[in-house]
Amino acid sequence: MTETSNTNGELYGVMAEFDDVTTLCNAADKVRDAGYTKWDCHTPFPVHGLDDLMGIRFTKLPWVVLIMGLTGCSLAVLMQWWMNAVDYPYDISGKPQWSLPANIPVIFEMTVLFSAFTAFFGMWIANGLPLWYSPLFRNKRFARVTDDKFFVSIEATDSLFDSAKAHDFLSSLGASNTEDVYHSNETAALPGSLKGKMIVLACLATIPLAMVYNSYGKTTTEPRVHLVPDMDKQDKFRAQGQTTLFADGRMSRAQIEGTIAQGDLEDYSNNVVNAAFVARGEERFNIYCSVCHGFNGQGDGTVHRRATELADAGHAAWVPPADLTLEMYADKSDEELFSTITHGIRTMPAYGGQIPEKDRWAIIVYLRALQLAQKGEPVDMTGMTSEQRGEVMFASKSCSTCHTVDGARLIGPPLNGLIGQEITLDDDSTLVIDDDYILKSIANPMAQARKGYPKAMLEVALTDEELTDLLNYIKSQN
Amino acid sequence: MANSTSIDHVDIFPEALVQGTHDFHSVTETVCGIIEAPKPPKAWYIIFGTALALLGVLGAMIVYLVTTGVGVWGNNQPVAWGWPIVNFVFWVGIGHAGTLISAVLFLFRQDWRTGINRFSEAMTIFAVVCAGMFPAIHVGRVWFIWWVFPLPNQMAMWPNFRSPLLWDVFAVSTYFSVSLLFWYMGLVPDLASVRDRAVTKAKRFWYGLFSLGWTGSNRQWHRYERAYLLLAALATPLVLSVHSVVSFDFATSQLAGWHTTIFPPYFVAGAIFSGFAMVLTLSIPARKIFGLEELITLRHIDNMTKVIMATGMMVGYAYAMEFFMAWYSGNMYEGFTFINRAFGPYAWAYWIMVSCNVLSPQIFWFKKIRRNLTVVFIMSLFVNVGMWFERFVITVTSLNRDFLPSSWHYFTPTWVDICTLIGSFGLFFTLFMLFCRFLPQVAISEVKNVLPQAHPHHDAH
Known part of the structure; x- marks a missing residue:
């Protein structure tokens, strides 16, 4: 960092070297009493008590940190509320979508994060760092400021500054050496070769971006690149497939004799329509169907409402679910409805795998009740017997x-x-x-x-x- | 006794934090000398070479995992949380000593932290890097790991902020960021020392760049110290929160063996326990290899073993209390899980854990042993092993016998599991060896501050 004591530029100030802490502290006290304002001490480690001797005003940093900490805290509250209760409401077992206790860990972490970043960056900004140039660095002696020497510097811009007086004053305070420090005459511009390299680097850096931009929104006839083939093609057994695992070569296994599959213990022979069956249908309908078709079957479930919002905002295309209370659906046979639930239709997925057969019939019975309940005309009953x-x-x-x-x-x-x-x-x-x-x-x-x-x-x-x-x-x- | 005065002296005054006849310059010389030596010691080459090879193993394992799928691990129902989560908790636990030493001991004015804080902060950061890697590769499709952050995505979805796994994302990433800031901030004045002594142009440039133009100005020191205190005050609750949140991953689930309120303090004590053990494992050889015996003294080692003994007894208490609660709750599932833990198929792991974590630190009651470096080093290895097994026991024994006896399954790791764990040590030691070679291992300016000549004697007034 240091060259020799250059004298080739404008005078920056006077620098005095001290050998121990006690002399430095006494000197700092005197320099302050002499009325200098643009001066500083430079030490290898923070010397305790020096702040008071120099008359340094207590930093406002803690207040800034407090304000930013509170900002982080409020932002965390707002973010979680907006993301989980407003913009994308999570419905988990009907629990409230906004409940503070579960959000406290993130609030805490964001508070600490904001405070810590403010303390760190705020400190460097307040200190005017990073600033890689200081005229002091041009002095060879000053290199020992990070080792074992202590320095006092008085800047030439101070109103009381007088070079000769400052030298005498600092020497009288026990400085082992005092000397003038000069600014550099050199320009602060970057070397030309570095500039060229940086321009080349900057140009190269745009290539990936240009490639991304070029392929954005384009189609291609080239096959997909399978970076991770196992995710696309997996060795697995499919129903009705062949296998060498079993002697008969079939993947599908017959039911083992003397066993009953889970759920098969129930007796299906007595499949009567009664209140419990309708209630079962209602429960299953509300679980599986209402998310799209709505609780009343009119096709306004939460998924539909959310998807419509997104579609309106231009994020997605959406085929609305059917209003099952319309005449055309009331006219459909039970068997046709059963087939639709089992195999799906248009964008509706097949539910055959998720809803047992008996429950599918229960849903149809309940659906019929829904359709009936919403059929009818208003009747004027005044004057009737x-x-x-x-x-x-x-x-x-x-x-x-x-x-x-x-x-x-x-x-x-x-x-x-x-x-x-x-x-x-x-x-x-x-x-x-x-x-x-x-x-x-x-x-x-x-x-x-x-x-x-x-x-x-x-x-x-x-x-x-x-x-x-x-x-x-x-x-x-x- | 003829020599009673000197004994009194030892009893009343603590030993000096810096041994030998050090002045400011010799402290700079000792620490910077390591970086400035044209060649590092032979031991450095051996450890760094080994670590680099293991890092290669880790890289190969990750490539194999990503291109093949998480099926290459032993994780399967019912033990879906296998070694990756064990390793995550193990590493993140180790990462706790650093900030504890630098922040908590700073707030409590424990000056002895100065010799070891840089060291342990570096250890913290590298351990958290290793820890963070495991959940990231555990998700299977690692290219979607950014979905854990609340960033806009093509699904127009946001993360679920009521999930403990998401809390983990925030806790661990905050902890990493704050630890990194804290560490770097402490490094700046020391990097300036290296800068001012540098002889080559490259060193002047790089150390100059990262020391930000530090001039040791007292006006800057003033704000610097205030910011350091603020960071310490912020990092202290953060240390306690991070492992609490990690424990929530387990404690908030409805699984016997995990669903207990003792988990947060139990995990925090365990983390400090394992972290201090790792600091010892690293510092005992390092002080010898790099000649730092006078800065990292026997008093430092002694203090750390005491912390290990105290936290070891805390985890021992937690183990006992878990069993007591399993019985006292009268919950048959809870009771079964703990009997299964101690006497079931993983009894061997449980008793390794108990002997390493609860029994072995008890020998630190004796001062002679606390100051016997060989014994302390071996004990620190025991604790590391014991704490890995603690996480293994918590994770695997709670899962392997779940509620449906037909799905009980004895979990065994695959060779990929084992190589990934070993490889993570490669990552850790590679980073640590680079740190030892290129950055000041001891906080130079802080050590100068605890030398007696750092304080002005005001008799001149």
């Missing part, structure tokens, strides 16, 4: 899904000619139907269920007035 209101209720509360009033049997018993009818209940007791039985059976359908019908009726929440209307309607069909 109680029986007429009951008739509207009979249609709109889904009674007619299972019951008729013409003697035909659907899922439940026909409702014409009920009063006075003698029926057998599930427990083989007999009973004559009266008003009371009808009201009780609507309020609590399965309490006294009729023998020979599936236990499928759901509770229907009705007001007393509605109950009376419905009862009157049923009685009118006697």
Whole structure:
């Protein structure tokens, strides 16, 4: 770093060398008392107490660090809230999308990260470093500042500066050597050869970028480069494939005699439609179907809403899921719906592998209920008699899904000619139907269920007035 | 006793932190001399050559892994977290001593840290490099590892900030960044020392570049010291947080043997334990090879063995408490896991862990042993081995017998697992040997500061 004590430039100031800490500290005290402002001490290690002797004002760095630490803290909160609760809401087991405790580790780390970077870079910026040039470096003696010598420098720009006076003053304070320090005459420009090399390097650095830009958005007929072939082609056994592993050469294995596959213990022979079956269908529908088709089947599930947002913002193309309550889907046969669930259709993937057969049927039953529940026209009931209101209720509360009033049997018993009818209940007791039985059976359908019908009726929440209307309607069909 | 005065002296005053008759210049000479020597000692060539060869092994293993897939490792159900996570926790644990020594001991005004802080900070950074490598290659498709950071991607997705694995990303990368800043900041004045003594143009350029134009100005020292204190204060909770977060990877899962609240403090104690052991493993040979006996003294070694003994007893307490809680909770799965841990198929690993970590440090009760370098060095190796096995025991024994007995499986590593672990030592020692050769191994300016002549005597006033 050091050449000789050059005298070829403008005067920078006077530099005094001291041999030990005590002399330096006394000198620093005196230089400050003399009223100099543009001066400094240079030491191989931080000398304790020197700050006070020099009158250095306490750095504001801790406040800057505090502010940036709080910035990091708030940014972490905002970032996590926006990313996980707003822009890409994570739905995990229905837990709240924004819950602070789980976000604390990242908040802490970001606070520390911001504070530490501020402390580090703030310190160098405040110190005016990096600055690889100092006139002091041009003095050979100054090289020992990082070894075992102590220096005081007074700059020529100080208003009290006078070279001869400064020399005498510093010598009187015990300096072992004092001398003038000069700026360099040389220009600070980079050497020409280095410049040329840097230009060449900069040009070369643009080549990869140019190549990326050139291939951006282009198509090619060349086959893909398989950098990692195992990811594309794997040795594995496929269903219906051949193998040398088993004696019969077949990959698919027959069920081992005397064993039952998981889930097969359940008895499928009694696949009746009852309340539990519909409830099962609802549960499965809500798990597998509602994400796209929505909880009411109208095709507005969360995936659809999110994808539509992205599509609107130009990020993706999106084929909307079907509104299953439309007439065209209500008209489709159960078998066709079963096939669609099993094999998928258009962008809908196949669910045959995920949903057991029985559950697929349960979903279809539930879907039928959804379709029925949303069919219907608004009816003006003003001026109607109680029986007429009951008739509207009979249609709109889904009674007619299972019951008729013409003697035909659907899922439940026909409702014409009920009063006075003698029926057998599930427990083989007999009973004559009266008003009371009808009201009780609507309020609590399965309490006294009729023998020979599936236990499928759901509770229907009705007001007393509605109950009376419905009862009157049923009685009118006697 | 005739010589009672000198005994009193030893008892009352701690030994000098720098032995021999050192002044400022001789400290510079000792530390910079290592870098300026035209050729490093023979031992350096041997260790560096070996490390470089092992680094080559690591490179080959990574290429094989990436081009083939993680199936080349022994990881498989039910032990899906095999050696990669064991090695990750092992290395990141070792990385804890550095910042503990440089930050926590700094805040507690433990001046003896000055001899060993540079050393252990370097060790920290290289250990965290080794640690960070394992999760990165563990993901299988390493070219997607950037998905762990909250950066915009073509899926328009953000990471899940409630996942402990993501916390790990933030904790380890913050720890690495802050440790690096802390280390580099400490290096700057010392790099300036090397710069000012450099004789070749190349050395003047490179050491000059990285010493940022440091002039030792006291106005700069003032802010420098303040920033150093701030970094120490920030790094202290960070040290405690990093291994706590690593322990969350385990503790927040619903697995018997992992799902315990004792994990964060237990992991932190274990990390400090293993980190100090690694500092000893490195510093005992280094001080001999590079002639640093007077700067890294027996007092330093003695203090470190005491830390090892204390933290060793803490992990011992944690082991015992885990068993107590397994019984006290009355949870049959918890109980089974711990009986399986100590007496099951991996009992051998469990008892290696207990004997290395709990029993062996007990010999440090004796001062004679604390100052016997051969014994201390061997003990430090024992602790390193024991702490690797601790992570192995936690990870593998909790997984290998899961809830469905039909899927119980005895985990064995493949040759790739073993070579990758050995290779990671190659990476660590390559970096460490380069550090020993090209950077000041001891914080020159800090050691000068603890010399008696560094403090002005104010009788002149």
